[in-house]
Amino acid sequence: MSARPLRLRLVLRDVGAGAAFASMAVSGQLPLWTLGLFGLALALALLGKRVFARRAKLTAVLLLGVAAVLALQVMSGAMNMVVAACAFAGLIAAHRMLSQPDATADGQTNLAGLLMVAGGAALSGDMVYGACLIGFGVLSSLALALGVVEGAVPEGEPVPVRGVLRPLSSGLAFAVAGAVAFFVLFPRLNWTVVGPRSAPGLGAATAGFSDTVRLGGAGTIKGNPRVVLRATLTPDPGLDALGAYWVGRTYDTFDGQEWTSVGAPQKSGESIILRPGSETLVHQRVELLPAYGGRTLVALEMPARLGNALVHTSLGTRRTVVQRLGGGEVRFVESGISYTYEAYSLPPNAEEGSTGKLSRAEHDQLLALPEGLDARVAPLAAKVLDGEREPLAAARKLAAWLQREYGYTLELSGEVADPVADFLFTRKAGHCEHFATALTLLLRTQGISARLATGFFGGERVDGAYLVRAGDAHAWTHVLVPGRGFVTVDATPPAHRPTQSSAFVQRLLALYEALESRWRNSVVDYSFRDQVDAARALVRPPRGSEERTPSRLPPLRAWVTAALVAAVVYRAWRALSRWKRRARPMEATRFVDAVEARLAQGGPPRRQGEALEEFSARLAREGHPLTPALTPLTRRYLEARFGDRPLVTGEAARLLESLNRALEADAARRRAP
Amino acid sequence: MNAPAPRTFRARLRAWLRPPRTLRVTRTGRTYLVVTFGVGLGALNTGNNLLYLLLGMLLSMVVVSGVLSERCIGDLSVRRVGADAAFAGEPFAFRWAVSRKKGHGFALTLSEADVPLTGEGRVGHLPPGTEAIVRADLGASRRGPMRLTGVRVTTTWPLGLFAKTRVLPVEGLLLVYPQRSFACREPVTSELGPAGESGNPRRNDGTGDVTGLRELAPAEDARRVHWLKSASQGKLLKVEREREERRTYQLSIESGLSGDGLERRCEEVAAQAHRLLADGHEVGLDTPSTSLRPATGTAQERRILQALAWLGFEDTRASEAA
Structure with missing residues (x-):
C-alpha cells in the first residue's frame, strides 16, 4: 500500500460513517452529548486531524469509560438498550475515524457504520433514513x-481514481x-409490521392538550407548520382543503383567566362511545405524529366513537386502551412517540339530537359565569342580540359581530388581570381563544348554554390523506341548541382559523410530506398484503378501473411489458450477432484439412511429409495449372494460422470453391486426348 | 530422484476438477456476511421493512461484487516473460505480461498455479488495450525443472469482500538452478600451467603490466598495436602485457549420489564454479550424464548451472527435447 493513504478514500469513509450516524440521529433518540462527540470527531477527521493516532490504547480506555456510562444509564432505566447500543456504535466509529488510518481502522469504521445503519432501521422510520442508507452504501x-x-x-504510483x-458507479446503481x-x-413472512413507524424527530413537540386553556401569552403556535395529524377519511370527501373542525376536548368552566372542565375520569377500554352512531358516520384512520406531543385523541366534529388504538414506541408497536375524561376528552393510557387509532364522527351538518352522556353538573356549568366578570359584558351581549333569543341564531349573530368589530392578532400584551374585558373593551384584538371565550361568555350572559372547544381547524390533502399542522390549532364555541344538541359556532375571522405560517414553508413541507407519505406507504408499511395486491394487479386490472373513462392508450403495464420484451429481444439480438461474429477456434486448421482432402482426391500427387506451402511452392516452380488457385489459398492459410489474420466469414468456402473449379479443370485437361 | 511428473494423473484430475473460478471470503468479507446474516435474522424476526431494505442492499452488494470481479478477470490474457535466473532458496525476479482487450482490471494478483513457487505479483490498474509487465519475487524450495501449467489471477475488486481466482492455462518450464551454498573445500582437480594455447601463463597477452614491444606477427590481433611507437619506428609494434595466472578446474559430481547427498553436492559445485569463474579460472564439469569442457565467463557458469539443474531429471529433459 502507498505510504500515505489516499485522502479522498478517507474522506469518503468518514462521510459514509457520518451518513450512517445520521440515519440514527434523525430518530431524535440519541443523547445530545453523543451527537456532539460524533460531530466533533467527524469535523476533525475531515480536517485530517487524527488526534488518536498516537494514543490508541489510552483512547480505547476512554471509550470503555463511555461504554460504562451508557451501561449505567441503561441499568438505571434512563436509556433504552437499543439506543445505548446505537450510541456506542457511533462512538466507536468516531474513535476509529480519529485513529491511524490503516486497513484495520478502515474495516472497523465501515463495520461500525454498518451497525449504525442497522440501528437506524430500528430507531427511525423516516424518509431521511433511506437517503442516509443510500449515502452510506455508496460512500x-x-x-x-x-x-x-x-x-x-x-x-509511489498514483491511484486511478x-x-x-466509473465502473463502480454503475455497479452501485445496479x-x-x-x-x-x-x-x-x-x-414478507410477517403479516404485521412492528418496526418503528416514525421517530420523534429532532424538534420538540409543539401541540397537545392540557387540562386547562389559559388566555394570554403569545400565539406562536399558529406559525408552526409541523404536521401533527394525518388522517384518511371514508368516505373520501375529495376536497383539497377540508376546512373541518378536529375536536380534542371541550371546557365548560371559566374562572376569568383560564378554562377548565368538570367531570371525573370514566371507564377505559379499547373503544369509547361518545354518541349514538349511525350508518352514515365518517370513518377516520388517524395517525398522531410525534410533533403532536399529547395523548388526547382528536377526531372530526362530532366524534361518536374512538378506539382501536396502537401506540408506537421506540421498542415497537402495541395495542393500547383509551380512557374517557371530563370535557369529552378521550386519552391514551400509555405514552408513546406516535399513535394510530380509528374514529367515527357524525357527518357534516348532521344534528346531534341529544347532549349524549352529560351529567347534571356538566349541564349546569354550561351557563356558569366567572365571579369577576366585567359588568359591561352582559349589556354588550344584549345590545348586540337586540332581543334575539333563539340560541343558534343568537350565537351566529354574536359571532358575526365579533368577526366584524374585532381584529385578529397573535401579538398580545401578555398576562392581564381580566383578559376577556381586555379583549372586548380595550385591545379589541386577539386570537382564536379570545374570540371563542368572548362568544361563549356573551352567550352565557344571555342564558344560552355554550362551552369552549379546542382542537384543530383545517385539513390539507396530501397523497390521499389529510394533514393537520400544529399551526392549525384552534378554539371555537359549542352552542347547545335544544333538540339538536351542540352546534359549532366559530367567532374567529375565517381567514385566521387555519395555520398562519409562511406559504413558501408550507409548500416545501407539503412536498416533503408527499414524499414522506410515499415512503411510508411504499416502504415502511409495505407488507405481504401489498405483495399479493401487486401480484394480483399484474394478472387482472385493479378494482375500480372499469369505472374510469377508458383511455385510448394502452395501460402502463402494457408499456412496461413491451419495454421489457424489447430489451430482452435487443439483448438476444446482440448476443446472436456476437456469436455469429465470434472467432471460431481452429478454423485455419479445419480449412487446411479440407484443402488437403480435396487435393488428395483429385490433385497432383504429394511427396511424403510435404507441407502445403512446400507443395504449393513446388507446383509454382513446375508451372502447374493449379498454381493460380493454390497459391493464394496457401498464403491465406498461413496468414490465418500464423499471421493473426483470421479467415473472414465465407472466405474459406470461396477459396475452396475456386480450388474445386481448378481441380475439375485440371482433371478435364488430363482426360482430354 | 523423480522427474517433476509431466502431468500426472493426479495433476490432470485436479486440473479437471478445478472449477473455472474459485472464491475465497476475506476477513472483511466474513464480517460482512455475519452482519448480513444478523440483519436478515432481524428483518425476519421483527418484520421491520427498513431492515429488509438494508438486507436487500447488503445482498445486492454481494451480487454486484461478484459481477464486477468477474468482469475484472474474465477477459484477461497472460503470457510469461520469465526469469533471468532462478535459484533455489533465494528470491528471484519473475515477470508476467498481462493484458485485456476491453474493460479495466483492478487489484490483480498473479502467481503460478500448482507449483511449489512462493510469491506473487500485483498490478493495481490494468487499462484496456495495454500490456502491463507484472514483477514478482518468487521463491523455489528445490532445484530442477519445474513444469508450469497455469497462471493464477486473483482479484479482490471491488470491495475486498471476496477473492476471486481464475487459473489461465499457460504451459511453460522453469529451470531452477541449485542454491549456491558455501564451498568450504577447494576442488581437488586443478591443473596448473598451460592447458592449450589460452592457458599458457607465459603468454604476454594479458591485461596486466607492460612487459615490452615486439613486431606484430601475421594474424595477430591488430587491437594490440601501439600506434604511436609504430609510427615512430615505421612498422607495426605490438604491446605485450603480463597475463594473470589462470588455472583450470574440472569439477565433478560422482555417480551414485542421490537424495540430499546429491543436492548438497550440486549446491557445493555450483558455489565452487561461481567462485572460480569469478576469479577468472577455467572451469569444467563432469557429471554422470554430462561433461562440460573447461571455459571461462558467465556463459560457462550458466552452462554449469543448467547441467546441475537437470541432474537427476534426465527423463524430463529427454521428453522436453523430444
Whole structure:
C-alpha cells in the first residue's frame, strides 16, 4: 500500500460513517452529548486531524469509560438498550475515524457504520433514513474500492481514481436497483409490521392538550407548520382543503383567566362511545405524529366513537386502551412517540339530537359565569342580540359581530388581570381563544348554554390523506341548541382559523410530506398484503378501473411489458450477432484439412511429409495449372494460422470453391486426348 | 530422484476438477456476511421493512461484487516473460505480461498455479488495450525443472469482500538452478600451467603490466598495436602485457549420489564454479550424464548451472527435447 493513504478514500469513509450516524440521529433518540462527540470527531477527521493516532490504547480506555456510562444509564432505566447500543456504535466509529488510518481502522469504521445503519432501521422510520442508507452504501463502497486498488498499486504510483469510480458507479446503481427489487419481491413472512413507524424527530413537540386553556401569552403556535395529524377519511370527501373542525376536548368552566372542565375520569377500554352512531358516520384512520406531543385523541366534529388504538414506541408497536375524561376528552393510557387509532364522527351538518352522556353538573356549568366578570359584558351581549333569543341564531349573530368589530392578532400584551374585558373593551384584538371565550361568555350572559372547544381547524390533502399542522390549532364555541344538541359556532375571522405560517414553508413541507407519505406507504408499511395486491394487479386490472373513462392508450403495464420484451429481444439480438461474429477456434486448421482432402482426391500427387506451402511452392516452380488457385489459398492459410489474420466469414468456402473449379479443370485437361 | 511428473494423473484430475473460478471470503468479507446474516435474522424476526431494505442492499452488494470481479478477470490474457535466473532458496525476479482487450482490471494478483513457487505479483490498474509487465519475487524450495501449467489471477475488486481466482492455462518450464551454498573445500582437480594455447601463463597477452614491444606477427590481433611507437619506428609494434595466472578446474559430481547427498553436492559445485569463474579460472564439469569442457565467463557458469539443474531429471529433459 502507498505510504500515505489516499485522502479522498478517507474522506469518503468518514462521510459514509457520518451518513450512517445520521440515519440514527434523525430518530431524535440519541443523547445530545453523543451527537456532539460524533460531530466533533467527524469535523476533525475531515480536517485530517487524527488526534488518536498516537494514543490508541489510552483512547480505547476512554471509550470503555463511555461504554460504562451508557451501561449505567441503561441499568438505571434512563436509556433504552437499543439506543445505548446505537450510541456506542457511533462512538466507536468516531474513535476509529480519529485513529491511524490503516486497513484495520478502515474495516472497523465501515463495520461500525454498518451497525449504525442497522440501528437506524430500528430507531427511525423516516424518509431521511433511506437517503442516509443510500449515502452510506455508496460512500463506503467507493472508499472500500479505492482501498482495494490502493493496496495493489505499487508505492509511489498514483491511484486511478477516475478509472475506479466509473465502473463502480454503475455497479452501485445496479446494487441500489437490486436492493429495491429484493425489497419488493422478497416474501414478507410477517403479516404485521412492528418496526418503528416514525421517530420523534429532532424538534420538540409543539401541540397537545392540557387540562386547562389559559388566555394570554403569545400565539406562536399558529406559525408552526409541523404536521401533527394525518388522517384518511371514508368516505373520501375529495376536497383539497377540508376546512373541518378536529375536536380534542371541550371546557365548560371559566374562572376569568383560564378554562377548565368538570367531570371525573370514566371507564377505559379499547373503544369509547361518545354518541349514538349511525350508518352514515365518517370513518377516520388517524395517525398522531410525534410533533403532536399529547395523548388526547382528536377526531372530526362530532366524534361518536374512538378506539382501536396502537401506540408506537421506540421498542415497537402495541395495542393500547383509551380512557374517557371530563370535557369529552378521550386519552391514551400509555405514552408513546406516535399513535394510530380509528374514529367515527357524525357527518357534516348532521344534528346531534341529544347532549349524549352529560351529567347534571356538566349541564349546569354550561351557563356558569366567572365571579369577576366585567359588568359591561352582559349589556354588550344584549345590545348586540337586540332581543334575539333563539340560541343558534343568537350565537351566529354574536359571532358575526365579533368577526366584524374585532381584529385578529397573535401579538398580545401578555398576562392581564381580566383578559376577556381586555379583549372586548380595550385591545379589541386577539386570537382564536379570545374570540371563542368572548362568544361563549356573551352567550352565557344571555342564558344560552355554550362551552369552549379546542382542537384543530383545517385539513390539507396530501397523497390521499389529510394533514393537520400544529399551526392549525384552534378554539371555537359549542352552542347547545335544544333538540339538536351542540352546534359549532366559530367567532374567529375565517381567514385566521387555519395555520398562519409562511406559504413558501408550507409548500416545501407539503412536498416533503408527499414524499414522506410515499415512503411510508411504499416502504415502511409495505407488507405481504401489498405483495399479493401487486401480484394480483399484474394478472387482472385493479378494482375500480372499469369505472374510469377508458383511455385510448394502452395501460402502463402494457408499456412496461413491451419495454421489457424489447430489451430482452435487443439483448438476444446482440448476443446472436456476437456469436455469429465470434472467432471460431481452429478454423485455419479445419480449412487446411479440407484443402488437403480435396487435393488428395483429385490433385497432383504429394511427396511424403510435404507441407502445403512446400507443395504449393513446388507446383509454382513446375508451372502447374493449379498454381493460380493454390497459391493464394496457401498464403491465406498461413496468414490465418500464423499471421493473426483470421479467415473472414465465407472466405474459406470461396477459396475452396475456386480450388474445386481448378481441380475439375485440371482433371478435364488430363482426360482430354 | 523423480522427474517433476509431466502431468500426472493426479495433476490432470485436479486440473479437471478445478472449477473455472474459485472464491475465497476475506476477513472483511466474513464480517460482512455475519452482519448480513444478523440483519436478515432481524428483518425476519421483527418484520421491520427498513431492515429488509438494508438486507436487500447488503445482498445486492454481494451480487454486484461478484459481477464486477468477474468482469475484472474474465477477459484477461497472460503470457510469461520469465526469469533471468532462478535459484533455489533465494528470491528471484519473475515477470508476467498481462493484458485485456476491453474493460479495466483492478487489484490483480498473479502467481503460478500448482507449483511449489512462493510469491506473487500485483498490478493495481490494468487499462484496456495495454500490456502491463507484472514483477514478482518468487521463491523455489528445490532445484530442477519445474513444469508450469497455469497462471493464477486473483482479484479482490471491488470491495475486498471476496477473492476471486481464475487459473489461465499457460504451459511453460522453469529451470531452477541449485542454491549456491558455501564451498568450504577447494576442488581437488586443478591443473596448473598451460592447458592449450589460452592457458599458457607465459603468454604476454594479458591485461596486466607492460612487459615490452615486439613486431606484430601475421594474424595477430591488430587491437594490440601501439600506434604511436609504430609510427615512430615505421612498422607495426605490438604491446605485450603480463597475463594473470589462470588455472583450470574440472569439477565433478560422482555417480551414485542421490537424495540430499546429491543436492548438497550440486549446491557445493555450483558455489565452487561461481567462485572460480569469478576469479577468472577455467572451469569444467563432469557429471554422470554430462561433461562440460573447461571455459571461462558467465556463459560457462550458466552452462554449469543448467547441467546441475537437470541432474537427476534426465527423463524430463529427454521428453522436453523430444
